[in-house]
Amino acid sequence: xxxxxxxxxxxxxxxxxxxxxxxxxFKVDEGSFIVLLGPSGCGKTTLLKMINRLYEPTAGTIRIxxxxxxxxxxxxxxxxxxxxxxQVGLFPHMTIDRNISVVPNLLGWERxxxxxxxxxxxxxxxxxxxxxxxxxxxxxxxxxxxxxLARALAADPAILLMDExxxxxxxxxxxxLQEELLEIxxxxxxxxxxxxxxxxxxxxxxxxIVVMKAGRLVQYGTPLEIVTRPQNEFVQELxxxxxxxxxxxxxxxxxxxxxxxxxxxxxxxxxxxxxHTVKVHPEDNLRSVxxxxxxxxxxxxxxVDQHNNQELGRITFNDLRAALVENAPKQQEQA
Amino acid sequence: xxxxxxxxxxxGQLLLEHLRITxxxxxxxxxxxxxxxxxxxxxxxxxxxxxxxxxxIYTIPSLSFFVLLxxxxxxxxxxxxxxxVAYAQLMLVRNWVVGLTGIxxxxxxxxxxxxxxxxxxFWRVEFPLALPLLLAGTRLAVVSTIGIATIAAYINAGxxxxxxxxxxxxxxxxxxxxxxxxxxxxxxxxNYLLRYFERRAEAAxxxxxE
Numbered sequence: 311x312x313x314x315x316x317x318x319x320x321x322x323x324x325x326x327x328x329x330x331x332x333x334x335x336f337k338v339d340e341g342s343f344i345v346l347l348g349p350s351g352c353g354k355t356t357l358l359k360m361i362n363r364l365y366e367p368t369a370g371t372i373r374i375x376x377x378x379x380x381x382x383x384x385x386x387x388x389x390x391x392x393x394x395x396x397q398v399g400l401f402p403h404m405t406i407d408r409n410i411s412v413v414p415n416l417l418g419w420e421r422x423x424x425x426x427x428x429x430x431x432x433x434x435x436x437x438x439x440x441x442x443x444x445x446x447x448x449x450x451x452x453x454x455x456x457x458x459l460a461r462a463l464a465a466d467p468a469i470l471l472m473d474e475x476x477x478x479x480x481x482x483x484x485x486x487l488q489e490e491l492l493e494i495x496x497x498x499x500x501x502x503x504x505x506x507x508x509x510x511x512x513x514x515x516x517x518x519i520v521v522m523k524a525g526r527l528v529q530y531g532t533p534l535e536i537v538t539r540p541q542n543e544f545v546q547e548l549x550x551x552x553x554x555x556x557x558x559x560x561x562x563x564x565x566x567x568x569x570x571x572x573x574x575x576x577x578x579x580x581x582x583x584x585x586h587t588v589k590v591h592p593e594d595n596l597r598s599v600x601x602x603x604x605x606x607x608x609x610x611x612x613x614v615d616q617h618n619n620q621e622l623g624r625i626t627f628n629d630l631r632a633a634l635v636e637n638a639p640k641q642q643e644q645a
Numbered sequence: 646x647x648x649x650x651x652x653x654x655x656x657g658q659l660l661l662e663h664l665r666i667t668x669x670x671x672x673x674x675x676x677x678x679x680x681x682x683x684x685x686x687x688x689x690x691x692x693x694x695x696x697x698x699x700x701x702i703y704t705i706p707s708l709s710f711f712v713l714l715x716x717x718x719x720x721x722x723x724x725x726x727x728x729x730v731a732y733a734q735l736m737l738v739r740n741w742v743v744g745l746t747g748i749x750x751x752x753x754x755x756x757x758x759x760x761x762x763x764x765x766x767f768w769r770v771e772f773p774l775a776l777p778l779l780l781a782g783t784r785l786a787v788v789s790t791i792g793i794a795t796i797a798a799y800i801n802a803g804x805x806x807x808x809x810x811x812x813x814x815x816x817x818x819x820x821x822x823x824x825x826x827x828x829x830x831x832x833x834x835x836n837y838l839l840r841y842f843e844r845r846a847e848a849a850x851x852x853x854x855e
Binding site: 384386400461471 | 749751752754755756757758759760761762765769770773774849850851852853
């Protein structure tokens with residue numbers, strides 16, 4: 311169990327003009343990390359909730375390992391699918407131990423087996439065993455979501471659905487959690503469907519990304535495919551394909567060593583030179599200037615006034631370096 | 646005070662009667678209120694009508710309600726219990742509905758997402774989380790039942806009200822005072838005891854119970 315297939319899935323809510331999800335089809339391989347990405351209202355959460363049947367599709371079918379989810383009792387299906395939500399939704403009147411044990415208890419596991427599993431999961435999500443007897447409100451937001459993840463993984467489901475799990479968590483903790491989620495995925499190899507509107511998060515986590523807009527699936531592909539071959543303007547805008555730095559972050563060094571010889575780079579570069587009058591405004595930041603240097607092959611960028619286009623000066627690549635050296639963080643001298 | 650000390654046995658017997666009526670009323674009232682509350686919480690459309698009807702019942706003056714029931718159920722405890730059960734519904738159902746509908750939606754979504762069925766979700770999640778408000782409603786209902794049950798003595802239902810009505814007919818102020826004191830102490834004690842359980846239930850859902 312773990313392979314998921316959506317076939318022409320549509321969800322029309324009552325009293326709404328257009329379907330929340332509109333004829334969406336895609337296939338997810340077992341063990342891959344899929345991110346559903348799109349602006350709010352694009353239908354990504356609705357799509358996710360149809361997989362564990364919190365919503366029923368109006369049309370189309372969803373199959374897990376070839377079995378129509380509609381043919382399984384909803385409760386049985388859900389016990390086999392881990393579910394993590396943004397508001398975490400821990401049960402406030404239960405200890406952490408009992409929260410994590412919810413699904414094993416529903417499945418009638420023996421206490422000993424559940425106990426061992428809870429211990430293992432607390433280790434995996436990086437929480438001390440002493441937390442077993444604590445209650446959710448004694449934990450920080452980040453810790454609560456770790457428990458949420460442990461609870462979802464409790465009965466070792468093949469599939470994990472995550473609905474913006476880190477959206478309400480501060481940036482530093484979110485970073486840690488993303489990192490750890492990837493590490494956990496290395497060990498457990500679940501089929502993960504992860505909903506987010508955060509492009510950075512999507513690119514960091516995904517094996518493949520489903521880009522959605524207004525209920526439609528716009529593009530389905532690896533992060534690199536999405537950046538290098540965006541389907542349309544919308545995808546370009548959303549993921550910022552013009553952003554050179556993002557493109558760099560998606561290509562690893564090995565692929566340069568492998569592919570360099572065959573690249574017709576000379577030709578590509580001469581194409582770039584054609585549009586080398588690059589202009590920036592005084593309030594632009596150096597990140598976008600760097601992006602322009604990479605994009606244009608220009609020796610320098612022209613700084614012009616935003617209103618009257620009057621030239622104010624020029625910035626070269628060396629100026630960028632100098633600016634960085636000048637503004638480098640300095641160690642406090644010790645007394 | 647002398648009346649009270651000279652007739653402790655009689656007052657004690659009436660107090661027990663009063664307690665028995667109250668316990669009977671609250672027991673029956675809860676059995677009726679719990680399903681009605683669940684229904685009103687599940688089907689929001691029914692909430693207004695149900696609470697409206699219970700509100701109207703609550704405004705019927707107690708003496709006339711008792712008297713209205715006499716032709717059908719006769720003088721005595723039965724009529725009293727029926728009226729008191731009807732009065733208690735408003736406080737029980739309203740608090741129970743507020744408790745059930747006040748549960749954070751994400752908690753219920755998680756319960757569904759984990760694969761709990763309706764029954765499991767109710768007993769493991771909704772009932773404990775709504776319990777403090779149900780207990781608060783029960784406390785109000787108990788205190789008000791103790792109060793209104795005093796008047797039920799007028800239709801021969803017994804209880805501490807007997808002292809008051811006997812006292813009034815015989816102009817025995819000592820007796821009236823003893824009856825009033827006993828009813829007040831009973832109400833205060835019941836309130837205090839139930840408040841204790843309510844606090845414990847609140848602490849439990851906040852995860853503060855040791």
